[in-house]
Amino acid sequence: MLLFSDTALLVLFALVLDALIGDPPWLWRHVPHPVVLFGKIIEIADQDFNTPDAPEGRRKLYGTIFLIALVACALLTGTLLEVIFRGLPFGEIGIVVVGAIFIAQRSLYDHVAAVRDGLSQGGLAGGRKAVAMIVGRDPEQLDEAGVARAAIESCAENHADGVVAPTLWFLLLGLPGLLAYKAVNTADSMIGHKTERHRAFGWASARFDDLVNLPAARLSGLLLALSGPLFGKRIGESLQIMRRDAPNHRSPNAGWPEAAMAAVLGLALAGPRVYPGYSVDDPFMNADGRRGATAGDIARALKAMVFACALQTGIVALIAIVSIPF
Numbered sequence: 001m002l003l004f005s006d007t008a009l010l011v012l013f014a015l016v017l018d019a020l021i022g023d024p025p026w027l028w029r030h031v032p033h034p035v036v037l038f039g040k041i042i043e044i045a046d047q048d049f050n051t052p053d054a055p056e057g058r059r060k061l062y063g064t065i066f067l068i069a070l071v072a073c074a075l076l077t078g079t080l081l082e083v084i085f086r087g088l089p090f091g092e093i094g095i096v097v098v099g100a101i102f103i104a105q106r107s108l109y110d111h112v113a114a115v116r117d118g119l120s121q122g123g124l125a126g127g128r129k130a131v132a133m134i135v136g137r138d139p140e141q142l143d144e145a146g147v148a149r150a151a152i153e154s155c156a157e158n159h160a161d162g163v164v165a166p167t168l169w170f171l172l173l174g175l176p177g178l179l180a181y182k183a184v185n186t187a188d189s190m191i192g193h194k195t196e197r198h199r200a201f202g203w204a205s206a207r208f209d210d211l212v213n214l215p216a217a218r219l220s221g222l223l224l225a226l227s228g229p230l231f232g233k234r235i236g237e238s239l240q241i242m243r244r245d246a247p248n249h250r251s252p253n254a255g256w257p258e259a260a261m262a263a264v265l266g267l268a269l270a271g272p273r274v275y276p277g278y279s280v281d282d283p284f285m286n287a288d289g290r291r292g293a294t295a296g297d298i299a300r301a302l303k304a305m306v307f308a309c310a311l312q313t314g315i316v317a318l319i320a321i322v323s324i325p326f
Contacts, residue, residue, distance in 0.1 A: 008320035010092055011171050014099030015313045022106025034101060034179075038186040041070065046191055050201040063201035067187060067208060074183035078176030099170050102182050104162035105309050108155065109302060115151035116298040119144060127151075127295075134158075137273050148293035152301040153269050156224065156261035157254045159305050161185055164223070165216035167312060171319070184209050213253045221246065221256035223308035228264040230307060231300060238263040245285045255285065262286035265300055267293055 023033070049062045081098060085091035111134045118130035127147035128139040134154045142150060165185070169177035184205065191198045192206030225238040241263035242256060249255025249270060262269040268289040272281045284291075 006092070006323070007174055008171060008316055008323050010095050011099060011167060012313065012316045012320050013096040014103060014170070015105070015167065015309075015316060017096060017100040018103045018105050019309065019313075020106075021100070022110065023101070023104075035182060035186055038070075038074075038183050039190060042187050042190050045070075046198075046201065050191075050197065052197065056200040059200035060203050063191070064204040067184070067204045070183050070187060071180050071208075074179040075176045078174070078179035081179075082175040095175060098175060099178060102166050102170075102178050104158065104166075108158050108162050109305065112151050112155045112298060112302055112305075115147065116295045116302070119147060119295040119298070145292045145294070148295060148298055149267070149269055149291075150273075151298050152261060152265070152267065152293060153258055155298075155301045155305055156220075156257040156269075159224065159308060160217045160220035160253065160257045161213050163309060164220040164312060165213050167316065168216050168219070169212070171316065181212055184212055210252050217253035217256040220308070221260040223311050224257055224260040224264060224304055226311060227304040227307040230303060231264050231266070233264050233266070241286050245283075245287075248283045249285065250280065250282050259285040261301060261304060262289055264304055265297055266290055267297060 045066045049066060050059060054062075082095060085094040085098075088094070111130075115127055115130040115134070118126035118128075122129070124144050124147065127144060128142060131142070131147050131150050131154075132139040135150045137150060139147070139150075166178055166181055169181040173180075187202070187205035188209035191202030192209060193199070193202060221242050222239075225242055226235055228235050228238040238260060242259040245259040245262070246255035249258065255270070258269050261267075262285040266286075266289050268284040268286050268291045270282050271284040271291075
């Protein structure tokens with residue numbers, strides 16, 4: 001029995017479809033995006049079960065039970081979809097389309113490129129407006145270099161959890177794994193915060209998201225580090241910087257792609273940041289790097305990401321070839 005069967009080929013087609021088409025805005029103006037549906041479910045649970053006057057232990061328990069139920073529903077939905085599609089003539093096309101919807105290569109590129117263009121064409125105001133769409137920090141506290149660094153950091157981090165992680169779980173567990181991963185990741189982004197409201201209720205979502213993203217973050221860092229020669233950087237040096245600095249990040253996962261991106265671009269990333277209502281005083285990734293990032297550096301980050309996505313697609317293609325029975 002082959003480990004990946006025909007799933008690797010379907011993942012390959014999904015990656016290519018997403019790279020070519022991405023998320024068509026016209027489609028999601030008429031029907032809700034599946035991630036939006038996950039968000040609605042999480043929002044309702046947050047309103048109904050995360051009562052501020054309840055003891056913290058009970059809120060943590062409710063959050064854990066909700067996460068288990070959410071993942072179970074996602075696994076069941078993914079299983080039903082896969083069974084239905086595989087029972088239809090050419091139903092594998094449906095699996096490819098669903099897979100492409102949940103992989104964010106093209107949309108990530110477009111959102112980061114919008115910050116590059118905003119800075120280049122609209123100056124600081126244009127850059128702040130565009131970067132506010134992809135980061136949670138306060139854009140009004142960012143200068144032009146801060147806007148550029150924020151976009152580059154988002155590019156690196158979202159390459160891990162928006163591209164590599166869904167591809168990995170899709171490859172390993174098919175549509176059930178892909179939908180379950182996106183449900184967990186969406187829950188983390190909505191309630192996995194260390195705020196007074198969500199510290200307890202979102203605890204399980206944040207911790208489980210750390211766990212399911214652990215392998216993908218390190219693989220993302222490796223893929224980005226391998227792009228170093230495109231910018232005159234030795235792969236060994238980039239890997240060394242990544243291994244040295246990634247554990248210093250406040251996130252157990254985000255530091256790996258961010259440190260790799262910092263190394264290949266010769267920039268200092270992360271560091272102190274200001275978010276609405278609070279700030280963080282984190283160490284820099286590649287602290288000896290240049291801090292004056294520009295729109296041109298965003299373009300170089302996009303080049304590194306495209307290389308990493310192409311390399312990942314090549315790896316999946318190789319797995320698909322090896323998995324074909326002869």
